[in-house]
Amino acid sequence: MQNEIRQFVIDNFLFGQSDRQLGNSDSFLESGIIDSTGVLELIAFIESKYEVSIADEELVPANLDSIDRVSAFVERKLQAKSAGVGQ
């Protein structure tokens, strides 16, 4: 899953130009990878790809600001979903 997310970020925000090393813990905001629309695109991607829905209060950099954080966040969402809670 981390690779899928990584690939999405590289294709969609860097247009495949991954030569400038993107670390899995690099902040999207600090590196300027994600602009004001980018976060909405990222949310749309997660929601459709992993069939989870994200609540407004979850839309914070702590959940979404690096490849690591996004994968961890999605993992938690999926676990919660399979446990039948949090939806």
Next chain:
Amino acid sequence: MCGIAGALGMNAQPVDPRNIERMVRTLGHRGPDDCSVLVDGEVGLGHRRLSIIDVANGQQPMSTADERLWITYNGEIFNYVELREMLVAKGHRFATSCDTEVLLHLYQEFGPDCVHRLNGQWSFAIWDSQRREMFLSRDRMGVRPLFYTKSGGMFLFASEIKALFAYPDVDRRLDAKAVDQFFTFWTALSPRTMFEGVFELPPGHSMTVARGEVRTFEYWRPDYEVAEPGLDENAAAERLLELLVDATRIRLRADVPVGAYLSGGLDSTVITALIKRFTTTPLRTFSVAFEDPQFDESTFQDDVIRYLETEHESIQCTAAEIGRIFPDVIWHTEKPVLRTAPAPMFLLSKLVRDRGFKVVLTGEGSDEILGGYDIFKEAKIRRFWGANPDSKMRPVLLRRLYPYMKNIQSQPEAYLRAFFRTSPEDFANPFFSHLPRWELTAKLKLFYTSELRSRIGAFDPIDELRDELPKAFGTWDGFSQAQYLETAHLLPAYILSSQGDRMSMGHSVEGRFPFLDYRVVEFAASLPPQFKMKVLNEKYLLKRAVGGLIPPSVHKRKKQPYRAPDAVSFFGPGRTTPEYVEDLLSETRLKEDGLFTPAAVNRLVTKARTGQELGVKDNMGVAGILSTQLLVDQFIRNFRYDHHAERDTPVRHRQLPVRAER
């Protein structure tokens, strides 16, 4: 309004009139009414005329009675009536009632300092056949264009770059540093143009060319020092209105009918109202309507039309139409654009021209000089919040920004905070207001090929701009600094050219801008910043000054900048992508041109084709890359100076006799 061109042999070598004819042939759109060439030994002057004042007698190049001074001139001197009276009192005699002749005599009387007395928009060259010297000048704000280059021992100048390229053997190469400026500031900054070795005379500058030497000097720049710290708000509003009324009044001087653009925003409404309320000019107004409601301002336009009772007409602009005419747009802008917004203006000028109008007044310049732009508001909020970064309440103001942008408005709170986050140490940065915009735009540099990167080398456009700031810049308040950056750069280089002069003159229509009367500009610059933006109320003083003159709905409405559909003009489900777009963005073509990485462009195009809502950066990427490719195609690879020559008017030639005493 007209087109000018010319050449001067730097070593007194003679000019071939046929080469000047080639130059003016490219400028037919600027002046369809007359075309003429004058040669005097080492000098050639070319002129295309759009007849507006003294239609019968204003032919150019024009000379003084003794044929010592010759002028080729594009523009309007709005205070020519008063200047003429002053010159007559000094003993000057006039053969015409034209502003051109006034300019000649004014130069005869005052030399290069004459420009200080001009109220208008101009670019001209005056040839002193006795001293064998040329004097060129461009208006304070950069309304009218003037470019120059040196090639094969000749100094060449023209209203548009295409005329320079029409002169035989002029090099046509893209300037990599200009490309880098474009993908930072949204435009190359004068004197640089998109082409190596081709320069623009910056606004507020004049130049002399004599005995092989070219000298450029600044004669004016805006100054933001507060003139009267205790000035009362009411008095200031009254003075502003007085100045605007007069600026509008003298801009209605023409021997042909005058129209006005009406966007439905505050500025064009004010101009329309001033014409209606303070002059007797019969008024026709014109506007653009969009099929897409997020760009359309028809409701407000209708309010103004009803309120001011103007005779009105509009064009309905579609995304497909923008896609279709975009190559023509770039042929006229002669530089790439990050927005398609110039395109509808090109369609609008066609409508105006088709209705028989040659002159329009517009509200251009008001946002820059009176504080209307959201970038000013954004900087103000960031400063306010940055002064107390832990405040919970201050960032709530961020929602007041960009009310018309869905993407920003639907932004999660935490992200809005993160995007606009500011700390007190940023305050000292001279580019505090503009850095977020420039940094976002610079992200598009990821499309550069390594080849382009290496051509740009260590050049840093922001460092260069920092080195060139006026000395007084550091003494101005932050709001004024932001105003200066907009007024000195984006206004002339984009708003007045790509979206202004080039789009209207593309259909032989001249724009006139009361807000850019230098008296209004100087007065506005001397006001304290809180008169321009009171708390977060933009263009406060203007609203106060025009209170009862305009419809309440326009007075109260939130500012919406003029925008047009960008990427969807070229790509999307159900949209047939124009063939030239497929061609210029194809892998083969991108590889040959060597500017943008084909794989990356392909991904951007694929994303655009899905029809998903694209963000600002992606939209700018599509327009910026496509227009750069169009520029290379039309001006470097496949340049043709004789595009329209076959249906052009005949050229009048005149050659002065060789002077024995030289």
